[in-house]
Amino acid sequence: MTSAHEAADPTPSRDLGGPRLWAIVGATGTGKSDLALDLADALRARGNPAEIVNADAMQLYRGMDIGTAKLPLEERRGIPHHLFDVRDVDEDAAVAWYQPLARSAISEIQQRGGDAILVGGSGLYVSSVVFDFAFPPRDPVLRERLEQELAVEGIGVLLDRLRRLDPETAARIDARNDRRVIRALEVIEQGSSTHGAALPQAPALWQEHTRLLGLHVDRGALVERLDARVYRMWHAGLIDEVRDLRERGLEQGVTASRAIGYAQALGQLDGRLTEPEAIAETQALTRRYARRQVSWFKRYPGLTWHEPPVDAEALLRV
Numbered sequence: 001m002t003s004a005h006e007a008a009d010p011t012p013s014r015d016l017g018g019p020r021l022w023a024i025v026g027a028t029g030t031g032k033s034d035l036a037l038d039l040a041d042a043l044r045a046r047g048n049p050a051e052i053v054n055a056d057a058m059q060l061y062r063g064m065d066i067g068t069a070k071l072p073l074e075e076r077r078g079i080p081h082h083l084f085d086v087r088d089v090d091e092d093a094a095v096a097w098y099q100p101l102a103r104s105a106i107s108e109i110q111q112r113g114g115d116a117i118l119v120g121g122s123g124l125y126v127s128s129v130v131f132d133f134a135f136p137p138r139d140p141v142l143r144e145r146l147e148q149e150l151a152v153e154g155i156g157v158l159l160d161r162l163r164r165l166d167p168e169t170a171a172r173i174d175a176r177n178d179r180r181v182i183r184a185l186e187v188i189e190q191g192s193s194t195h196g197a198a199l200p201q202a203p204a205l206w207q208e209h210t211r212l213l214g215l216h217v218d219r220g221a222l223v224e225r226l227d228a229r230v231y232r233m234w235h236a237g238l239i240d241e242v243r244d245l246r247e248r249g250l251e252q253g254v255t256a257s258r259a260i261g262y263a264q265a266l267g268q269l270d271g272r273l274t275e276p277e278a279i280a281e282t283q284a285l286t287r288r289y290a291r292r293q294v295s296w297f298k299r300y301p302g303l304t305w306h307e308p309p310v311d312a313e314a315l316l317r318v
Contacts, residue, residue, distance in 0.1 A: 090248070103129055126297075226290060
């Protein structure tokens with residue numbers, strides 16, 4: 001299935017003089033990694049030393065393999081992969097930290113004469129690279145004060161303030177994500193009229209020669225696929241993986257410990273959830289996350305949607 005949203009880069013890819021940036025996006029479980037590998041293989045067969053750059057926030061973490069469906073090294077077909085396993089689970093992986101690293105990796109690939117293939121479903125991370133996307137500054141003193149307010153007053157007070165100051169961001173943000181709420185208030189209280197960490201209405205591409213590819217799977221089929229994948233994660237040893245990561249500081253990590261599946265596995269290890277409850281909760285949250293991903297990427301101008309399996313060679317002829 002190819003959408004009519006074709007306009008961002010009308011130049012045929014075969015006519016471009018220099019290396020390109022490809023972005024493969026879509027909901028979790030739609031086969032983005034497989035397409036990235038097929039595309040890289042097709043490009044490399046033409047003498048283009050294409051390489052892959054990760055845009056999945058949780059695949060940045062070392063040891064978070066089963067729960068993120070990270071492609072094992074032996075299945076990467078010898079193609080260089082970048083920004084996988086670059087953070088420990090007790091470290092933060094904010095998008096403002098990620099953006100310059102991803103852009104540097106892409107630029108270095110292109111300087112070597114290859115196309116860069118950005119692949120992942122973390123919408124803000126993808127947007128920060130693909131579009132001309134600037135982040136508001138950080139204020140550690142203000143953040144500490146907001147975190148103290150959270151500890152004393154609770155998230156409800158901070159949410160009410162955010163709704164008064166920036167109703168649009170308050171409506172969009174995950175109200176259960178303390179970190180996101182605090183970041184929004186931190187930005188606004190520094191003088192910005194809005195949080196700003198959202199896709200602009202008319203985003204400009206960071207690189208002119210960018211191809212945006214989205215993978216779409218029918219909702220019913222995707223739900224079945226995602227539910228089955230969660231079962232496979234548990235049977236593949238997710239609990240053991242989380243037990244090991246806990247010893248490496250998982251619960252001290254603000255980002256990693258809240259990842260879908262990992263938070264539920266921690267709950268099972270602590271006895272707060274039974275295994276069926278942990279699995280069911282992970283499935284529900286994964287389905288919800290997939291809906292948010294689709295909504296985010298639908299706003300990308302120039303993105304073409306494809307239904308897997310996709311013929312990578314055909315993409316090169318467009």
